[in-house]
Amino acid sequence: MRVGIVAGQDQREVARDARWVEEAGFDQVACGEHLFFHGPTPNSFVALAAAAGATERVRLLSALTIVPVYPLAILAKLTASLDQVSGGRFDLGVGVGGEYPPEFASAGVDTRDRGARTDEALEVLRPLLAGETVTHQGRFVRIPGLALQPPAVQQPGPPVWVGGRKGAAVRRAARFGDVWLPYMYTPEQLAKSLAEVNEAAVRFGRPEGAVAGAVYCWGAVDTEADRARRGAIEVVSQVYQQDFTPLADRYLLHGDPPKVIERLREYYDAGARHLVFSPAAGGAAERAAMLELFAAEVLPEVRSWAPTRSGV
Numbered sequence: 123m124r125v126g127i128v129a130g131q132d133q134r135e136v137a138r139d140a141r142w143v144e145e146a147g148f149d150q151v152a153c154g155e156h157l158f159f160h161g162p163t164p165n166s167f168v169a170l171a172a173a174a175g176a177t178e179r180v181r182l183l184s185a186l187t188i189v190p191v192y193p194l195a196i197l198a199k200l201t202a203s204l205d206q207v208s209g210g211r212f213d214l215g216v217g218v219g220g221e222y223p224p225e226f227a228s229a230g231v232d233t234r235d236r237g238a239r240t241d242e243a244l245e246v247l248r249p250l251l252a253g254e255t256v257t258h259q260g261r262f263v264r265i266p267g268l269a270l271q272p273p274a275v276q277q278p279g280p281p282v283w284v285g286g287r288k289g290a291a292v293r294r295a296a297r298f299g300d301v302w303l304p305y306m307y308t309p310e311q312l313a314k315s316l317a318e319v320n321e322a323a324v325r326f327g328r329p330e331g332a333v334a335g336a337v338y339c340w341g342a343v344d345t346e347a348d349r350a351r352r353g354a355i356e357v358v359s360q361v362y363q364q365d366f367t368p369l370a371d372r373y374l375l376h377g378d379p380p381k382v383i384e385r386l387r388e389y390y391d392a393g394a395r396h397l398v399f400s401p402a403a404g405g406a407a408e409r410a411a412m413l414e415l416f417a418a419e420v421l422p423e424v425r426s427w428a429p430t431r432s433g434v
Contacts, residue, residue: 126150128400140173152185174208186217190239210275215283251279296322305338313392336396341375357402379419
């Protein structure tokens, strides 16, 4: 299993954070985004550009880019540019957002259109990133015979990770995705949805097993399992402005290292070949200690697992 770490919220520390993640042996630095939210949030393209300049090996994942708040041409330019400055290390994670409607109002976008906007953008994005001359006159996207220069380093474009939880996201991953990245999912939900994604992908004319499995987990690891659970609940409840106590054991990754490894094995057996771990920590010192413990006692075990089913 390959493991990515979500960068901390302080954008002034992103470069230092990314260097540590790389030196500790993780595979990826991830960064989410919002225009506006309940608290401080970064822009994934800017933050990951800082991470790119500070690292050489780790891949960089936007988890997730809220596609419908971007004009498609700007989204394509930012994606190609970040792939260029990172030397082809960028993975584009996409989602429709919607959990905070005021940010859509601020961008002049109707939340009811966010799925349709995202689908049309993804339809046009790949040929743009490949450097093709694109003519498209659609409902939300209009490209009058233009080619993006320079195109992405990775061809025909960076891997696309599709996030979400519902049926529309499953269909979007089947059509456009290289990786299916659900969040707030149990291992059982992951296994079922990943099968649905790849069955639908075949119907779209794609090869069997075209879409790899991943999971995005908020969580906490601590030498004391109960303390990890309490801390994870406190932080995630604050982020999402709801009480996560009744949801913690289903959706949050928490416990001491053996318990966390046991839970990750369940996700791995369900098809997850990638973990995006978002540390639910109360501050910088707590976050650093948590990630050091993860790197020392969890990462070596999960990296040793051999595939038991199709997947990257």
